[in-house]
Structures are given as C-alpha cells and as structure tokens.
Amino acid sequence: MRGQKLGAGLIAQSQSALPPFVLHRPTSLGEAVALTRQHPEAVIAAGCSDLVAQFREGLEPEVLISVQRIKELRAISNEDGLLRIGSLVSHAEGSRSPEILSTVPALAAAWGSIATVRIRYRGTLGGNLLARRYRYEMPVILSALGAQMQFQGGDIAALPVSSLWDRDPGNVGILTAVTVGTPSLLWFGYERSMRPLSTVSLAVRKNPQAGLTVTAVCGSEYRQPFVLSHTAEATAITELDPAFVGEVLAAQLPDEAGDYSGSIDYRRHLVGVLCRRLLADATGNQRKG
Numbered sequence: 525m526r527g528q529k530l531g532a533g534l535i536a537q538s539q540s541a542l543p544p545f546v547l548h549r550p551t552s553l554g555e556a557v558a559l560t561r562q563h564p565e566a567v568i569a570a571g572c573s574d575l576v577a578q579f580r581e582g583l584e585p586e587v588l589i590s591v592q593r594i595k596e597l598r599a600i601s602n603e604d605g606l607l608r609i610g611s612l613v614s615h616a617e618g619s620r621s622p623e624i625l626s627t628v629p630a631l632a633a634a635w636g637s638i639a640t641v642r643i644r645y646r647g648t649l650g651g652n653l654l655a656r657r658y659r660y661e662m663p664v665i666l667s668a669l670g671a672q673m674q675f676q677g678g679d680i681a682a683l684p685v686s687s688l689w690d691r692d693p694g695n696v697g698i699l700t701a702v703t704v705g706t707p708s709l710l711w712f713g714y715e716r717s718m719r720p721l722s723t724v725s726l727a728v729r730k731n732p733q734a735g736l737t738v739t740a741v742c743g744s745e746y747r748q749p750f751v752l753s754h755t756a757e758a759t760a761i762t763e764l765d766p767a768f769v770g771e772v773l774a775a776q777l778p779d780e781a782g783d784y785s786g787s788i789d790y791r792r793h794l795v796g797v798l799c800r801r802l803l804a805d806a807t808g809n810q811r812k813g
C-alpha cells in the first residue's frame with residue numbers, strides 16, 4: 525500500500541498523491557527567470573512526460589514552474605552558422621523543422637525516430653536532456669554534434685551536452701535553447717538499430733587548419749554515453765577508411781562500458797560495427813556488416 529501524503533486530499537488507499545504545491549505558469553522568459561531566482565528549489569515542468577515518472581519515484585516539488593506558455597522557448601533559427609533550437613521544441617516539431625531539415629537533415633531524421641507517437645508530440649528537447657536518464661537519446665544524438673545547452677536564471681550560462689554526466693549540474697535555472705555550430709560539419713548520422721543495447725551517433729567535421737575529426741557517441745539504456753574521437757589527416761570524407769576508423773573508435777570504449785547486458789569485448793565489437801556502418805554511409809562505401 526502506498527502512503528497518503530499530508531494535505532493531498534481524499535484518495536484511494538492503493539494510490540498515492542502529491543502533497544499540495546504552488547504552480548507558476550509564466551508567459552515570458554523574463555518572468556520565468558525571475559521566478560527561478562525567487563525559488564531556486566523550484567522544479568521546471570515542460571511536457572511532464574518524464575516528471576510524472578519522477579513523481580512516482582518520490583519527487584515532491586513545493587514549487588513547480590511550467591514553461592509551456594513561453595513562446596520564445598519554441599523558436600528554431602539558423603543564423604551565422606549557428607543552429608539554435610528552443611528547449612520547448614517537441615520531438616515531432618524538431619523532426620519537421622524547415623530550419624533543421626535544411627541544415628542538418630539527419631538530425632531531423634534521428635529526432636523523428638525516437639519514442640512513440642504520443643511522446644513525440646508531448647516530450648520536449650529540454651525535458652529529454654535534463655531528465656538525465658541514460659536511456660534517453662537526445663544527449664547521445666546532440667553530443668556527437670558538439671551541441672551546447674544555454675541556460676538562464678541559474679548558476680551557469682552554458683554547458684556542452686556531452687558533459688551532462690560529468691557532474692550534477694546543480695541549479696541550472698531554465699534551459700532556454702541548444703545550439704549547434706554547422707559551418708565545419710560535413711556529415712552526421714545516427715544508428716539505433718541495436719537499441720537498447722547500443723546506439724551510436726557520429727559526426728565528421730573539418731578541422732580549422734587541416735584534417736577531419738570523427739566524433740562518435742556511444743549510448744545504451746544501462747550506461748552513460750561515452751564520447752569517442754579520431755582525428756584523420758584526410759582532406760575529404762571519402763578518404764576515410766570505415767573499417768579502420770570504426771576499429772579505432774570502438775577501441776576507445778572504456779571497460780566500464782561493459783555490463784550485464786554485454787561484456788566489454790562484445791560492446792566494442794558492436795560499437796565498431798555500428799561506427800563502420802555509419803562511416804560507410806558517410807563515405808559512400810558499400811556496407812560490410
């Protein structure tokens with residue numbers, strides 16, 4: 525039997541309910557930022573698809589700030605080589621955005637492949653990232669793209685998506701947007717055919733001086749994402765050898781990436797195959813596995 529919470533009202537004994545909380549529904553970012561400064565302990569709510577699970581896990585907010593009515597957080601722009609995606613953009617909106625489709629179409633395709641139809645309309649980019657759950661895919665997808673999270677009203681202004689698990693980000697306030705630099709980006713792809721065991725997102729960028737950098741991010745339902753990277757002297761993407769680069773990337777997977785669902789040797793093999801497949805697509809070579 526689950527407990528009756530003080531002040532929660534009359535509920536069946538087989539159910540539990542949240543104690544009363546104060547709900548704020550600001551309509552502008554300025555108002556929301558002022559509220560987070562006033563209530564640093566407040567919980568931010570977007571689509572609430574993960575928050576409902578957090579409530580079941582024991583979260584009991586005293587103050588809830590819903591950002592649903594803040595139009596600024598739904599904006600997507602692409603200016604001066606910077607793709608800027610508002611945190612309140614839903615998975616469905618992101619996968620159909622003309623700005624994203626015209627700059628990084630594979631990001632739109634990857635985004636449209638996650639979750640169920642209902643969740644794609646309900647769940648938001650910000651919620652997917654800040655739920656900080658290993659099994660969610662936007663951290664994996666966006667880390668390979670070198671995306672940065674932009675915040676207001678908390679203790680930090682920006683943080684790379686890839687550092688989500690380095691430490692607890694503490695009081696971040698409101699995630700306003702995620703930015704991706706696009707001028708040096710040559711190719712991006714995402715492989716989720718082996719989910720939940722392993723997913724891989726992979727980006728190829730041109731280096732400022734010379735050469736190419738291949739960044740792969742390996743995700744799994746059970747472990748935090750791992751960032752793998754290889755710098756090649758190649759001048760064009762077609763010069764990359766998918767088998768060689770895939771092997772080099774997979775070898776970087778640390779031992780702690782192995783778990784009860786697969787030994788580290790199996791994981792490295794799997795990630796090598798997925799990287800090779802993505803690189804074969806990137807280079808136009810025929811897939812060999």
Ligand SMILES: Cc1cc2nc3c(=O)[nH]c(=O)nc-3n(C[C@H](O)[C@H](O)[C@H](O)COP(=O)(O)OP(=O)(O)OC[C@H]3O[C@@H](n4cnc5c(N)ncnc54)[C@H](O)[C@@H]3O)c2cc1C
Nearest residue numbers: 570571572573574575639647648650651652654660661699
């Ligand atoms: C049935 C089901 C299937 C799913 N399948 C997948 C899947 O295949 N792949 C996948 O990646 N995900 C999947 N998900 C997860 C889903 O994508 C996330 O639940 C969703 O993205 C969360 O977004 P939200 O807006 O509902 O977040 P909320 O529940 O509103 O918030 C989640 C967390 O983020 C914080 N937060 C939200 N927005 C902000 C903000 N702007 N600033 C600061 N903090 C913020 C909240 O405080 C909370 O801690 C699935 C979920 C369900 C229920």
